[in-house]
Amino acid sequence: MKTEPIRPAQIDFTADGVPWAPQFGDVYHTAAGALDQARHVFLAGNGLPARWQGREHFTVLETGFGLGNNFLATWGAWREDPRRSERLFFIxxxxxxxxxxxxxxxHTGCALPELAHQLIAAWPPLTPNLHSLSFDGGRVTLLLALGDVAQWLPHQLCASVDAFYLDGFAPAKNPEMWDPRVLKALGRLASPDATAATWSVAGSVCDGLRDAGFAVERSAGFGGKRDITVARFTPRFQRREPRGWQSAATHRREAVIVGGGLAGCAAAHALAQLGWQCRVLDRQAHPAQEASGNPGGLFHGIVNPQDGAHARFNRAAALQLRALLPHLLVHRPITGGFDGMLRLQVPSPSKDLALASMRRAIEATGLPPDYVRAVDTAEARGLSGLPLAGPAWFYPGGGWLHPGDLARSWLEDSPRVQWQGNTRVDALRRIGDNWQLLDASGAVLAQAPVVVLANANDATLLLSLRHWPVSAVRGQTTLVPSDVPGLLAPLKPVAGAGYLLPAHAGHVLCGATTLHRDSDPDVRVGDHLHNLAQVERITGSRPVVDAAQLQGRVGWRCVADDRLPVLGPVPDEAALGRSGERLDHPRFVPRRPGLYVYTGLGSRGITWSALGARVLAAWIAGTPCPVETDLRDAVDAARFVSRAARRPPG
Structure with missing residues (x-):
């Protein structure tokens, strides 16, 4: 998806107090009232609340968020309905x-003040992403797609939509919003019994709905309008999801997750929020004892002028974690610092040229200052408390935290998650509609219709896939006593060639080495010396300490060759030997039913774990995907099979 800078709305008011958009020369809603208009046109026009009653989940898609009144009215009606669906998704x-x-x-004086306050508090930095905002304990999700509807609707949203709200400024004022190509895309997203409603009765809008497969009618209008348009989906043929996009074919919402690190605990939490019962199995007695066992780690986004898949996934992941942390911190203390972090710019012959280049990159992507700022050397020094040698990227929503605390908070946040430690899984077996997990003797440890392998490099052993360029990378961290002469501890975490965290519990954590094809489990003096040299490059001062006396920790990151996470339903590699299979794209690759993987988090486990888990949970449960479709394709575990299929023979 080609992203463009997000330009915030310009909002004025008419003489009678109605919000007005000068850019479009139109009002946001009628003088009769935004909430009443939403209830009459969009809720009643789509048969709500009756249509969501008794449902596991219900999905609304709106083509113009505006000021959020339609969302607030829908959320309020859902809250008041005792027979409401278990979960509400509003895209x-x-x-x-x-x-x-x-x-x-x-929203000053809004008739739904509590809901408006929660929406304002959760409002994200205005970046070109699909922002996932969670309310009511995860039972209400607002997926806010910032950008051009002509890009989002035809290709970039993955959902089965039950009700469409067609809103936006009038077709004469904003024709792009009502373009036939946009309206036709509704048919791609519509569930079999979908409905649509809009205040517009323009002939082009009605024709566009018919072309998308809807039967169109008129209904009583509101606020001085005689009619509104309502529609019911009546397609001439049934749309089929690509095989790789299909949800788990089970009515039993039960899953076993193998692996109790950040990935596994986050996956269990995300599934539990969708009403699934989850059991987490791990060979260690307690969570986060292996790759996720370091005493600290960073979380933050990145900036790239091209804003490709890596930059977009990292940004979306950092924003997702930032949105979830306040809820987790209320329920359980998490050791860390949550007030920003600095990433040093690659050394340049000129500090001024480096800073100008950084600011051009921000300007090209339009990233707002509450997501990232390019700070000059003086400000970088003030924020870090270190004599840094040049400018830096400052991420206000970044920071550092203890991975084990985060993993435990995910486990303890839901009663639907059960922990089972001291359990080593040596094999898998498909029996009927269940997957069985076996120990070395062949005894059944657990079984469920859905299994998620979130056990890092060990997933490779259980899957035995040929096309699986995922490897173990050894990393060693170093703990330096905070009173060592020559050690300068930062006020906020600083990363560049290595990283340095603020002092905590009498030590400063620094690191880390990156070594391929190295299986040595012992802490090595040479690696401590490497980490101390990185500290010197960052701070300009080297700690005076005997490296042989320092504590450290060794772990193995699980890294894919394209440096993106690996998740989703496990591909069926047997398809490579069958003729007539279309395998050139991950979404067409056949999968092994009920078996999923979540691994390859590398050195970004803290940042990536929450978003990746939510993508995986949506995949399993069939709820709206919280990232754009090309990003889901980029992290899909079947991408390696597609690469092999595209390779010329010989």
Missing amino acids: SVEKHPPARSDLQRV
Whole structure:
């Protein structure tokens, strides 16, 4: 997906107090009231709340978020309905979202003050992403797609939509929103019994709905309008999801997750939020004892002028973790610092040229200052408390934390998650509709219709796949006593060639080495010396200490060759030997039913774990995907099979 900078809305008010958009020369809603308009046109026009009653989950898609009134009205109606669906998903596309200050201004005196306050508090940095905002303990999810609807609807959203709210400024004022190609895309996303409603009765809109497979009618209008348009999906043929996108074919919401590190615990939490019962198996007695067992680690996004898949996934992941942390911190203490981190710019002959290049990259992507800032040397020194040699990227939503604390918080946040330690899984077996997990003697340890392998490099052994370029990379960290002469401890974490965390519990953590094809489990003096040299490059001062006396820890990161996580349903490699199979794209690759993988988090486990887990959970449960489809393709475990299929023979 080609991203463009997000330009916030300009919002004024008419003489009678109705919000007005000067850019489009149109009002956001009628003078009769935004919430009443939403209830009449969009909820009643889609048969709500009756249609969501008794459902496991219900999905609404809106083509213009505007000021959020339709979302607030829908959320409020869902809350008040005792027979409501278990979960509500509300997807909304907006090219020009309001700034947080404007959102607060327009909702002063809102008739739903509690809900408006929660929306304002959760409002994200305005980056070109699919932002996942969670409310009511995860039972209500707002997926806010910032950018052009002409990009999002035809290709980049993955959901089965039950009700469409077609909103936006009038077709004459904003024709792109009502383009036939946009309306036709509704048919791709519509569930079999989907409905649609809009205040517009323009002939082009009605024709576009018919072309998308809807039967169109008129209904009583609101706020001075005689009619509105309502529609029911009546396709001439049934749409089929690509095989790789299909959800788990089970009515039993039960899963076993193998691996109790960040990936496994996050996966269990994400599935539990969707109503699944989860059991986490790990060979260690307690969570996060292996690759996730370091005493600290960083979380942050990245910036790349091309804004490709790596940059977009890292940004979305950092924003997802930032959105989830306040809830987790309320329920359980997590050791760490949550007030920002600095990443040093690659050395340049000129500090001024380096800073100018950084600021051009931010300008090209339009990334807002509450996501990232390019700070000059003086400000970088002030933020870090170190005599840094040049400018840095400052991520206000980044920081550091204890991975084990985060993993435990995910486990303890839901009663639907059960921990089972001291359990080593040596083999898998498919019996009927269940997967059985076996120990070395062949005894059954657990069984479930869905199994997730989140056990890092050990997943490779259980899967025995030929096309699986995932490897173990050895890393060693170093703990330096904080009172060592020559050690300068940062106020905020700093990364560059290595990283350095603020002092905690009498030590400063630094690291880490990156060594391929190295299976030595012992802490090595040479690796401590490497980490101390990185500290010197960052701070300009070398700690005066005997490296042989330092403590450290060795772990093995699981890394894919393209440096992206590996997740989703496990591919069926037997398809490579069958004629007539289309395998050139991951979404068409056949899968092994009920078997999923979540690994390859590398050195970004803290940052990636939450978002990857939510992508995986949505895949399993058939709920809306929280990233754009090309990003899901980029992390799909079947991508390696597709690469092999595209390779010329010989």
